[in-house]
Amino acid sequence: MKILKNIFKNSRSNEDGIFFGEIQNIIGFKPSSIQYYQKAFTHRSTNKMDFKGNPMNYERLEFLGDAMLSAVIAAYLYNQVPTGDEGYLTKMRSKIVSREHLNELGRDLNLIRFVESKVPTQHFGENIHGNIFEALIGAIFLDKGYDYCQKFIHKCVIIPYVDIAKLEGKVISYKSLLIEWCQKEKKSFNYDVFDDNGIDGQKYFGVKLSIDNKVISKARATSKKKAEEKASQRAYFVFQEMIDHKQ
Template identity: 70%
Template sequence: MKNIRNILNSRFKSNGNFFMQLTKILGFKPKKIKFYSTAFTHRSMNIKDSKGNAINYERLEFLGDAMLGSVIASHLYIEVPSGDEGYLTKMRSKIVSREHLNELGKGLNLIDLVESKIPTGQFGDNIHGNLFEALVGAIFLDRGYKYCEKFIYKRVIIPYVDIETLEGKVISYKSLLIEWCQKEKKTFGYHVYEDTGNDDVRHFSVKLSINEKVIAKARATSKKKAEEKASKRAFFAFQNSMSKMM
């Protein structure tokens, strides 16, 4: 157990900037530094406790996700007394969308604090949002709900949560399009195929058809991204009708 503690605390002995950077991000001094050390430990470090349990940010990520959802749900419940369950759920999803959490993590440069055996340049965008959630989980364990709530208000709600703006924000154009097609009883389909272009990175192309008519085309570095891009283009073709579902 002592060896594990030494590994987790090594960054503070070798790099005093970690504590300073962390304090600046939090807005207060952490008490139990081990939680924050875990929050920035990637699974590639392969650290385990005396019982063989993995020590990395993934469990804190789960906890932070729950705390974010709780604080934001409470805020929306108070601020939008006319909103029903469906409306409040949709609004909360827009605030804690993966895209938004990734932006928050990037904005705080959380990836600079990660301990990993994998070069940070090889991580996908979701690492930023994962670290933000893990940090929120660490705050809760270190200082409790009130500090966690204060941090979420400072970093998420106050600067980014505007009800009118959120009402017009689309999380997933594909989900919106599918919902609209089902409501309007329209058939739809995504024909995805590997792009044979000369790009260094493999691309995928997609044709989106509605009622057997090709409505939009797109290409991207993954099937998911290509489908989303095509769906976004289709959205603007049917914007007046689909906007009513947002």
């Protein structure tokens, strides 16, 4: 029995050592408390609790990481674009910390390989990549403080991905852009959403987008949100010259 315990202990120790090394390679410095990082990759499906009975998963760290990322990016933009007003800076920050971009960052670092879960990873939604990226930032903040958190964000987000000129022309949501334009131009708009199931058995939603009572575009996707966004993008290209002129 003692031999089995030692084997298990050595195996667990080896796993922790490998995890420690992998995390150090990603964040660029030596963690002080590996427990924060283990928690950053623990899914709620594990039902783990701390000694006080509080849930042990990445969700609270995700909240903290989101706030820290937003603060660092806000400070960077404030310093880099001294002529930008509040509205401009807010839009630019939103583009950098968009869910799509955070998911891309998480995928690029292949963070999902560290996730401990009772749910198969293929059943996770796409946002898992961005969620654990934010949780990792939260873990860094608790472990090493703001300065290290800022260094990590500069290395992994700002330096490789943030180009002010390119970001100015990037559209996060075609639906939001189109609605904003319609409201400014006093145009009526309507998204007519309906079930549009295909022969493959997959549930789809269809959308007809009308502007001033005229159907401008149609789209089909596996969710209402995706269908509306796709229809909005197609409508944007119809009115692109007028919309861009107003930006």
